[in-house]
Amino acid sequence: MHDVLRAALEPVLRDLRRTQTEEPVVYDSSWANDLPDQPAAMVGGPTGARGVSVLLADDEATRVASAADQVQEYVIESLLTAPTNWPPCPHHPETHPLEAHVVDDVAAWVCPRGGGVVAPVGGLSSPGT
Numbered sequence: 001m002h003d004v005l006r007a008a009l010e011p012v013l014r015d016l017r018r019t020q021t022e023e024p025v026v027y028d029s030s031w032a033n034d035l036p037d038q039p040a041a042m043v044g045g046p047t048g049a050r051g052v053s054v055l056l057a058d059d060e061a062t063r064v065a066s067a068a069d070q071v072q073e074y075v076i077e078s079l080l081t082a083p084t085n086w087p088p089c090p091h092h093p094e095t096h097p098l099e100a101h102v103v104d105d106v107a108a109w110v111c112p113r114g115g116g117v118v119a120p121v122g123g124l125s126s127p128g129t
């Protein structure tokens with residue numbers, strides 16, 4: 001896997017490890033549309049897989065947020081053991097998941113309802129801690 005893609009995926013996978021029992025497998029793939037400036041891989045598990053890719057032209061924070069967003073989509077759609085609101089918003093745990101955005105040049109999990117930055121991507125804490 002491309003080092004840049006691996007680095008972009010690492011924080012969100014760390015968050016998954018810390019908050020879920022089931023971590024998707026990330027593996028190399030050769031998409032037909034795997035472009036030299038857009039390294040791609042697959043995230044998968046027992047119930048399916050999807051592609052993730054980042055743009056080399058983006059800055060690091062944007063790549064991390066983008067990778068987090070794509071992995072989050074996979075987790076919500078495919079991981080049966082994951083809540084459909086992963087990662088849950090601590091301010092509104094029943095309502096919506098957090099969203100990955102770049103805030104002050106850092107990829108962060110943000111409450112989409114005005115609750116602000118909850119944690120940097122890769123910095124989520126375990127449930128109940």
Ligand SMILES: [Zn+2]
Binds near residue numbers: 090091092115
């Ligand atoms: Zn919220």
